[in-house]
Amino acid sequence: MEPNMMLHAAQAVAAIGLLGTVLGVVLGVAARYLSAPVDDRAEAVVAILPGSNCAQCGFAGCKQAAAAIVEGRAAPNVCPPGGASTAQRVAELIGVRLAVDGADTALPTVAWVDEERCIGCTRCIRKCASDAIVGAIKQMHTVLPEACYACGLCEIECPTKAIVMKPVMPTLATWHWPKPASKRPVATG
Amino acid sequence: MLFQVRGGVKLSYRKELSSESPIVRMPTPKRVCVPLQQHVGSPAEPVVEVGQWVGKGQLIGRAGRGISANVHASTSGTVIAIEDRMAPHPSGLTQPTVVIEADGKDRWAELAQPVTADFPLPVTPKELSERVAAAGIVGLGGAAFPSAVKLDMRYKHSIDTLVINGAECEPYITCDDRLMREAASEVIDGVRIMAYALAVQHVIIAIEANKPKAVKAMREAAKVDHSIRVVTVPTRFPMGSAQHLLLAVTGRETPADKRTAEVGAVVHNVATARAVSSAIRRGEPLISRVVTVSGFGVREPANVEVPLGTSVEDLLAFCGGLHPVPTLLIGGGPMMGATLPSVHAPVVKGTCGVLALTASEINDGPQSPCIRCGKCVTACPAGLVPVEMAQLIRRGDLQGAKAIGSQDCIACGSCSFICPSHIPLAHYFSFANGKLGDLDRDARRQDRIRSLIQARNERTAREAEIKKAASAARKAAKAAAAALATAAATADATEATSSLLEEST
Numbered sequence: 001m002e003p004n005m006m007l008h009a010a011q012a013v014a015a016i017g018l019l020g021t022v023l024g025v026v027l028g029v030a031a032r033y034l035s036a037p038v039d040d041r042a043e044a045v046v047a048i049l050p051g052s053n054c055a056q057c058g059f060a061g062c063k064q065a066a067a068a069i070v071e072g073r074a075a076p077n078v079c080p081p082g083g084a085s086t087a088q089r090v091a092e093l094i095g096v097r098l099a100v101d102g103a104d105t106a107l108p109t110v111a112w113v114d115e116e117r118c119i120g121c122t123r124c125i126r127k128c129a130s131d132a133i134v135g136a137i138k139q140m141h142t143v144l145p146e147a148c149y150a151c152g153l154c155e156i157e158c159p160t161k162a163i164v165m166k167p168v169m170p171t172l173a174t175w176h177w178p179k180p181a182s183k184r185p186v187a188t189g
Numbered sequence: 190m191l192f193q194v195r196g197g198v199k200l201s202y203r204k205e206l207s208s209e210s211p212i213v214r215m216p217t218p219k220r221v222c223v224p225l226q227q228h229v230g231s232p233a234e235p236v237v238e239v240g241q242w243v244g245k246g247q248l249i250g251r252a253g254r255g256i257s258a259n260v261h262a263s264t265s266g267t268v269i270a271i272e273d274r275m276a277p278h279p280s281g282l283t284q285p286t287v288v289i290e291a292d293g294k295d296r297w298a299e300l301a302q303p304v305t306a307d308f309p310l311p312v313t314p315k316e317l318s319e320r321v322a323a324a325g326i327v328g329l330g331g332a333a334f335p336s337a338v339k340l341d342m343r344y345k346h347s348i349d350t351l352v353i354n355g356a357e358c359e360p361y362i363t364c365d366d367r368l369m370r371e372a373a374s375e376v377i378d379g380v381r382i383m384a385y386a387l388a389v390q391h392v393i394i395a396i397e398a399n400k401p402k403a404v405k406a407m408r409e410a411a412k413v414d415h416s417i418r419v420v421t422v423p424t425r426f427p428m429g430s431a432q433h434l435l436l437a438v439t440g441r442e443t444p445a446d447k448r449t450a451e452v453g454a455v456v457h458n459v460a461t462a463r464a465v466s467s468a469i470r471r472g473e474p475l476i477s478r479v480v481t482v483s484g485f486g487v488r489e490p491a492n493v494e495v496p497l498g499t500s501v502e503d504l505l506a507f508c509g510g511l512h513p514v515p516t517l518l519i520g521g522g523p524m525m526g527a528t529l530p531s532v533h534a535p536v537v538k539g540t541c542g543v544l545a546l547t548a549s550e551i552n553d554g555p556q557s558p559c560i561r562c563g564k565c566v567t568a569c570p571a572g573l574v575p576v577e578m579a580q581l582i583r584r585g586d587l588q589g590a591k592a593i594g595s596q597d598c599i600a601c602g603s604c605s606f607i608c609p610s611h612i613p614l615a616h617y618f619s620f621a622n623g624k625l626g627d628l629d630r631d632a633r634r635q636d637r638i639r640s641l642i643q644a645r646n647e648r649t650a651r652e653a654e655i656k657k658a659a660s661a662a663r664k665a666a667k668a669a670a671a672a673l674a675t676a677a678a679t680a681d682a683t684e685a686t687s688s689l690l691e692e693s694t
Contacts, residue, residue: 085632099585176623
């Protein structure tokens with residue numbers, strides 16, 4: 001009886017061991033070749049967003065906003081300083097069509113320093129994510145409009161309310177015809 | 190041998206309003222407002238000061254960076270202002286302008302040395318294109334592209350053909366027709382100068398069939414040079430588009446978003462040729478041009494040689510003023526021109542016409558739904574599908590419209606003209622292409638700003654690291670000092686104990 005039992009035990013161990021090995025290999029192969037793709041669009045969206053974490057979108061930063069956009073909790077045009085072009089790029093990336101109307105989009109803005117009010121405290125400079133403000137302590141500050149993307153952090157930070165966001169007016173080089181009215185009123189006598 | 194051109198429309202031309210009026214030279218107005226940007230590219234930089242006297246033909250704006258053109262005073266007088274004035278542009282926006290109060294003497298400034306020798310010219314092609322650039326000559330057909338840049342195309346592409354555009358396919362406009370009839374030899378001289386500058390083997394002057402007198406005059410004048418061919422092309426809009434004219438006379442099709450130079454040809458307007466002749470033979474820069482003033486709203490339609498910077502108001506007054514009926518003022522032709530914001534806008538290098546159109550001349554019915562007749566598709570000379578593109582744009586899908594070629598639209602307006610439902614198709618494309626341009630510009634700006642933000646983030650991270658390292662070093666130094674102190678203390682203590690032990694033993 002004794003040796004027989006030993007044999008049975010050995011068989012059981014071998015069978016379970018074999019089963020485990022086979023299943024392990026199957027699982028390993030499946031994990032490698034049949035795995036669900038990881039959603040890495042959030043990272044791609046982060047690369048498109050400005051990356052200054054200004055929080056105007058209502059999320060803590062660009063990373064959180066990107067995650068929300070990918071999960072559908074936020075619209076692709078959630079980033080105000082990113083503007084229309086960023087919205088279009090994000091929409092394209094996540095496969096959403098964003099209508100461009102032309103009528104409802106507000107004019108882009110840039111920060112502007114009121115020289116009467118600026119006291120040269122450099123607080124705005126320390127806040128500016130794109131190094132768009134030039135100045136030093138007790139010296140007049142000024143905004144480089146080319147580098148400003150209107151995140152508005154400086155406007156909040158300024159202790160004397162010397163910074164305001166001003167609309168960028170169209171020039172001959174940037175003006176274009178507005179969208180035609182879909183129904184023109186019939187001319188009357 | 191002519192080649193088939195796709196699309197296009199047949200128009201009623203109404204050229205008879207002004208085609209038999211010889212070119213008249215307008216007396217210099219009291220004041221001229223010369224904009225510093227009358228050309229494609231960057232604006233010219235002013236080189237005169239307020240209060241300064243300038244001679245006729247004196248340089249007042251030097252060509253800016255990249256593609257640009259010089260600007261000259263169109264009469265002698267005093268510069269009374271350099272300020273933003275209304276541009277001849279439908280937006281009504283302003284642009285930097287030099288305002289000259291004329292002294293009435295029209296005294297020439299010192300001009301460039303003329304080249305009077307016969308062909309072959311004793312100057313190099315490079316020198317010729319430099320002189321053309323110095324004279325501020327731009328394409329006078331309406332596009333206002335700097336001509337010298339086109340003459341220099343031979344250094345980038347191999348050019349074998351010069352096509353001279355005398356098609357003048359826009360209704361009403363007759364300035365080129367008159368110029369070819371009245372100044373054929375000057376035009377031919379300019380053509381020969383440009384052919385020499387480009388070193389081309391073939392020169393083709395293309396004129397639409399509705400201008401037989403111009404064809405005759407040009408054939409006569411062209412006898413001096415056997416390499417010049419004068420050909421008649423069918424009267425069909427938009428035959429005057431450079432790409433379409435080139436296709437019609439040579440069979441070469443210019444790829445989308447490419448210039449004709451890429452297929453070995455350069456296209457210049459007849460008025461440009463005449464301006465080149467004046468610049469080389471007499472040293473005169475481009476300070477006036479022939480403008481057709483026409484339309485049922487004008488009392489005396491005419492072809493007028495106008496000093497650049499003259500206000501449309503002065504020009505209309507010279508033509509007897511307007512009839513007392515509501516009119517639409519257009520700068521350029523009725524198909525591709527644009528509404529003028531006011532009569533105070535100046536005449537510039539690209540203004541080939543000033544039209545005052547009455548209601549009877551404008552096909553402006555109320556818009557109705559698209560019936561999908563496909564007429565716009567047949568008419569489109571660029572081979573596009575206007576109906577489809579307009580629908581996408583109306584829904585806000587600009588990317589979709591771009592994907593089916595909205596940016597290849599040449600803005601000729603044939604589709605809008607032919608549409609039985611009065612759908613403003615060309616207007617949709619102008620909007621979409623302008624908006625797409627906006628988005629492109631904005632995207633480039635965002636990219637630049639993102640790299641600035643990244644640079645700042647990296648810099649602050651680096652600074653934080655340095656600070657951290659410094660404070661760690663400080664801490665380590667402190668710790669080391671403390672350790673040393675304790676070690677010394679223990680050493681002292683051991684010494685003391687050992688001495689005590691020693692003492693006790």
